[in-house]
Amino acid sequence: MSLYSKYRPRNFRDLVGQDHVAQTLERALEQDKLSHSYLFCGSRGVGKTTVARILAQGANCSAKKEKPCGKCRGCLTVAKGSNSDILELDAASNRGIDEIRSLREKVQFAPSFGRYKVYIIDEVHMLTKEAFNALLKTLEEPPSHAVFILATTEAHKVPATIVSRCQRFDFHRATTKSVLELLSKVVQAENIAIEEEGAVLIARAADGAYRDALTLLEQISLNVVAGKEEQAISADTVRAKLGLIAEPLMWQLLTQVAGTKKEEAIKTLYKFIEQGADWRFIVNSLLEKLRHALFFAIAPSVVTADLTAQEKKYLALLAKTMKEEGIVKLINLLLQAQEQLRYASLPEVPVACALARYFDSASPASLKTAITPKATVPQKEKTSLAESGEKEAVAISEQVWGKIVEAVKENNSTLAGLLAQSQPYLASGNLIIEVPYKFWEERIKNSKNNKAICKAACQVLGEAIKLALPKPNGAIKKTLNEAMRQEDKAIKDEIADVFG
């Protein structure tokens, strides 16, 4: 007997995750107020047929309370499968009018020994139009001893005329948490040793279906038992069985991206290439993880049972290092890559580009903060180069710099042309100008030129500018990188912690 049949709930008490359905039906049985037709809606594997069988058994149970009792004659015949008053029809394979006609004829006969004849029609939306019409006639005037239970995964395909005749119940999709509850119950009863993380992975792979969870558990445990003895099923074994081997590598990639470890991230990407990875699957998985990270960054409490303890640790790290803004940026870049993947002959290229662009945007030089004319500029007493405070350097936006260059151009167009090709920053009341060629430094240091630049900058920014300090290309970026490195040290230590 499969684990699923063995642990299939036999009464409403054992039912997991469908309390709203169980309570109403249990009460109807106790008060003897059964409806003639029910419609059970919900995705596959959530227990619709199981509940239909419990209800059918309860209808013919002679106990006073807690039906079905499992002990009376009615209940025992159901358990043995010899109860001729409960009939099941799978509409997926019996769609036509003939089946429904024969059902209509049979339904006229009284039940053989119970009070009700119960018809369970599974996947009822599959019936043909004629079959539905025939069924409708029966539902409109049912014999007093008939109960119809119609089950469907696609309620919108059931004609409204049928739906309006039925008492409708919508079954909830199983949450990972309730699947986990069921798994832990079965694991205990069956003496199966499995790592907690492995159980979470199975529960998640079951995607809302209890039946799938137990089937997966069974397959994996059989395999393991046949292979090695007396060993707990590890999370890695589960990953291998579920085709999730790439998972740890994906987390590694994301934490490297978060820590702006460009080179290492590209090396990890290369490992995927070596493994002949399915890039669509990988991009999808990365997006799913980032979606969790985004939720974690905004509302940590919504991230719950779906994740293993290790995954939560990774998410906390991503949320902390990338922040909401960085996560959104990477999600957008990967969404673009996902689109490009459809046409790419080398599928790793869009992904590599997405990462490169993310790193590029995460570098300090590109954080072009627009400075409004009245922006406060940090003031300091000393103006020497060494103490001019590049750590506080703020890039001047292209727009603002354009205005300054224009003002210079009025008196000195050569100087303006040179400035237009330089990169400006503000730090401690000084204008720091990164020049592409070393010999331009002298042109800026020239006292007449320097005064002209400061005057123009002062006009545009509305702040006193002490000096224009020329710097070789890349100097500011390096200084900023160094400052960021120090600030981020704590965060990077945490990354090291996660990887042990």
Ligand SMILES: [Zn+2]
């Ligand atoms: Zn009974």
